[in-house]
Amino acid sequence: MKKIFIKSGLIALTALSVISCKKSSEHVEISKPLVIVGQTISDTTLPKFDANGNAIPLKGTMLAGKTYHIMSDVTINEGDTLYLQPGVKVLIHGDGKSPQTSPAFLVNGTLASDGTKDAQNWFTVYETATVKKSDATYKDNAANDPAFKGYWGGFQCGANAKLLLLRWTHVEYTGGAWGANAADYGATPGDARYTIFMNSKGGSLGSLIVEDSWFYGAKDDGIRPSNVYMSLMRNTFTKIGATGGEAVNIKDGVIGDMAYNFTYGIATNGLKTSGSTGKSCMVNIYNNTLVNCGFRQTKATRNGSINTETNAGGYIFNNIIVNCKAGLRISFHSEKGKPSDTLNTLYNNNLTAIGRGYPMGDGAEQFMVFIEAKQFTLKQSNDLNGYTNGPIAADGTNAGTNNPNDSLKYDPQFVNYDMAAMSLGTNYRIYQIPAGADFHLKSSSPAIGAGVYAGGTGKNAIPVKPSAPLLTQYGIPMKMIKAGGTFGANITGPNKDLGAFPTDNTGNQHTF
């Protein structure tokens, strides 16, 4: 289902962009200008080596229609740009067994993968007799699923990286162990690499733009940025984190939006934000859909859908959480996390539905709750979930209760996903999106018209909090990152419907 590979049009000199307008049948296709940055890269086996055996850093343009083979770590130097035209396929030759045999892209400048809906780009593993790809038969088998083998090392961005942009791009099978250069990236050799790691340490923040892309298979966290401007829009995440790990784990100093993402079967949280002591993380989290998340995290007190920790703030609205271990958590304390920035946090209009509110048989540690008690999270006025707020303690935590009898009550009624059936047995653990599943909303869905949006009134109005300086400063969506054009973000504001797949089809464009 994910293996659709569109060959047609790849050798064309133009890349196509599809803009669908409203619900009418009018279909307009206007060609985008061809972009070539620097030299074109004609060699398809990379990197090349100099006379001394040192790898030559990559820059220039990878050409539409070509398939490139990455044999070992490739570096993009500070100031350089590697541009992928629409319709480029990059095959990484790795086996995940050692840092040397799990190549990565080390980005110190700019990497832009400019795929389109019709000419998508790919970063995936080169399949061999011993390096097998995953398939739909691996549904709940993290120990053996090749999706979690970590065949290659993902995108590791250095302290001065300027831009990492992935657009209509498939990124698969990342997570190979860190090697010798780990310390340059704040990691330790032997640790699993994140699919995308970016941390600007210099004066100016880099930008991370990921839109309409697919992330499939990662050993640990998927996207893990610090100190960048960020826009994560309309992406799909599956099979992320073997026994722990988040699809998106945003750290301190990040300013941006995260919207219309769909995360399915993630080990821990689908989406997580966390600043650090003395430093905030301001990320708006809206119109995302999270399903079956949190059941491969072995630590009992980590959350399982959307989680904010340590000085993290932002608007959290219009999200749908179904059959996850726990709903939204505005954390007070967790094993590693410290209190969220509740002053600069506003949240409401989120829907949380659980299939079974009672502990589940043999694996008694696994259960679903609407909201974890004794954290900051409260059920808000326009929230749809089965939690009853309790008394609020001096430290701001609230001792509420979850009503297990509200199981199935808040079903958002996806077009093709039976939440009751998917909570039976161990179905809630299934991390493979069923073929044909559709997370758009049925017309009877309580999520329709339940969201906040620009121009909305009453419960649909985007609230303001004048006392919160950071919320007031950044707003929703944020205007900090460069928008528009080949190297800018395409930002979609909050929708009147909840979830990543609103009825006006302006959200996530992916099908399964």
Add this chain to the structure above:
Amino acid sequence: MIRTILISILLFCSISTVFSQQADITLKGSVLDAQTKEQLPGATIRIAELKRAGGARLDGTFSIDKLPAGTYHLQVSYVGYQTLDTTIHLTANSFIGLVLNSNARDLKTVNINTKRNAESSQAAKKAEMLAGNVMNIVSAKAIQLSPDITIANVLQRVSGVSLERSSSGDGRYAIIRGMDQRYNYTLINGVKIPSPDNKNRYVPLDIFPAELVERVEVNKTLTPDMEGDAIGGTVNMVMKNAPDRLYLNGSLSTGYSQTLLERPFDYFPTGAINKQSPYEMHGPNYQAQPDDFTRDNLNYTKKYFTPNAIGSLSVGNRFFNNKLGIMLGASYQHTYKGYHSIFNPGEYTDRDNADGYLFIKHAYQRDYSTAITRTGLNAKVDYRFNENNKISLYSFTAILEEAQARIGRDTLPYTPRTGPGTGQVWYKFRSKYQHQSINSTTLQGEHWLLSQHLQLSWSGVYAKAANRIPDLTEYGYDGGFYADGTQKDPYLHPNIVQRYNRTWWKNNDRDYAAYANAAYYATIADLPFKFSLGGMYRAKHRDNFYQNYNMDNVADGSGLQQWVDIYHFKWGVINPAGSPAEANNYRADENVAAGYGMVKFTIRKLEAIVGVRVENTDQQFDTDVPPTQAGKTGSINYTDVLPSVHLKYLLSSRTNLRLSYFSSISRPGYFEIVPYNFTGDEWDERGNPMLKHTTANNFDFRYEFFPKPDEQLLIGAFYKNIQNPIEYGFSQTGVQSQLVYQPGNFGDATNFGIELVYEKYIRNFGIRGNYTYTNSSIETSKLKTFNRIYIDPAPLEKRPLQGQSAHIANVSLLYKNPALGLDMQLAWQFTGKRIVLVSPYYGMDYWQKDMNLFDISAEKKLNKHFVVFAKIQNLLNTPYQVYIKAIADNQALIPFAQKGNETLAQKDVYGQNYQLGVRFVL
């Protein structure tokens, strides 16, 4: 229980020697050294005809009563002295002054230490008085009598010395005058030795059994002929010398730890440990498999009977007309220790519109079980060609093996913890085995030329130190008893196994060193002087190997893997090739070349040493990281010129006044400048190639009064101005809240203090005491937030240097009854509060609480050759406690942590240690 046994033994001893006879004359007297007029406590006075005997007491006096009148042969003997045989007529109560001649032939007046019974306290005192610089000496006699079994424990009896404890609870490093171990160095017979320690260059003193040592000298000032890298002081262990006649000294003892009487010892077989990592065993291309990692060493069994075994033997004699001397010593200690530890590390937490606050994230309860084996071998051979030429060969091997099991749990004191008995709990198990060894061989020579005006001495040294920590592993599982939000009542959650690491670490240090000194003795205008020139060169090399494997907790079918036991734990290997290309794999060299010139002269009552020393340091390192990374290699070179002046003014024959100035340095460890990076016991640790070496100007003043040879009063003051002291602190890496524990230069510091030493003996009783007041201060910037944002610029906080107590005191009460052959000592050691860990956050340093330690020891002479002894360490079971001077704002109560305005961060309870044994002296 053991205590009552001990007391009964002592009572029995005191009764057994009482007997009566019809007579009423009392003979009193004193026994003195013929030349020095020192009292000789322990000397035996025998009246042959009556078969009566008495012994000189601590003040050198004796008393034998109920004697009938008559003429008797009186025999007075004392180890190291010629026996005196004389006749007395007793008619009435009498007092007699007896003098003994030392049986050593004094070859040179300069050489006061080596002859006579250099092991005795008196000899130590004498050397202290005659020394050119400020020095404290502990004699073997004092060591024997003290409750200490390692040199480190002995040292804490010296004024101005406190100890930093190792994880086994033993003192490991000396902190001299409030200066951390890095500011002090250790010598054996005056020669520097490399450290097997993987982290610093300071030799762990608990590796040395106390019984092989003749004496320990603590120098607090440096003369130009001494290596210049000590700011606090130096420790010199002088090993036993070949005596002039057959010497045989052995001891055998056993003991028990109170903790292990109360709970069994957790044992794991060290033989099951893979001494080499899969990388070493199979080569760099090997992909480690789960089965390559052992399980037996992670399985703990209970041991219910764990007595200690401690033995030592030294034997020596001189041959060929006393030309050849041989001294051999061996020591073996096998001890079991157990202790309990509470560890609640604090975390700085932000809040709205206020300063940050302290929050406790973890409440660890840990039981340690440690089996330690110390082996020491000591051989000294010297050959005196004639009066003017002698050479000696000295070889020393010390091996420390430590196997430690740590079994603990961590209750997380926040959600879902709601009260006692609930919460998420981590169960953790750690097996650590460490093998350290030092091997040092020194060839030394001393020659007198120009009719004994020119003295030449030289040393050649080859030394090796090695450290192995194979397969250091901590694994665990997570469970607990708590409600999950769906039901009201807490229930037991299954135990889920967690990811963990396995690490192999080894390092080797090798030293070649050569020392050469020339001293010329002469007189100008009736003023005697000594002019010395000398130099040394040392080439040191270290290599370090580190391999870390991350182990995955594989899923159990479709569910989470539950804990059954270690043999059912299924794990995967995340990085099967290990971690070879890390900065932790490095080679480091340090070459030190030094030269000095100094003159020592005496003008009437003033004795002066004036001189200068120049030291050049050349450090290099080379790591295994790829060339594309910064800090793969590095080299650091600097030269220091270190002048010094030492003045000693003899107010009287028993009173000295000393004044000294010296300049000195402290080098970063050749390890600390390597950009290493690893996960430590509690923190992530990292090297710092930008580290500067420390320089200091030191001033000392001391008044010394020796009213009697066995008594003294010392009053001293010191002031140190220290540039770039190296302390460990936390730095931010720029990756989220990641803090790394790293050596750094935090600014300049001053250190001043007052020292007081007093000893006094009255008949059978003696008191020894010392007190040191130290005030050090350093001002550094600390992190602090207000309303969740760091205050900029960061506020400054003034604090003492790490490890420095304002008050340190030691008092020993001694009882010596020569008639009964009984010696007893009660020792009190006080270490005032001090910083053990510098927090990066304002007001959150970790302080050790005031600590009062009491030790008691006793020995009873059974006959001429046998002595039984007993020691109890830590009589009152004093805990080691660390606190943060802030109130933790935790919702759920943290066990044991809250105390007024402080929060307990660590509490280690060691329990008493008992030792009972017998010693043989020929």
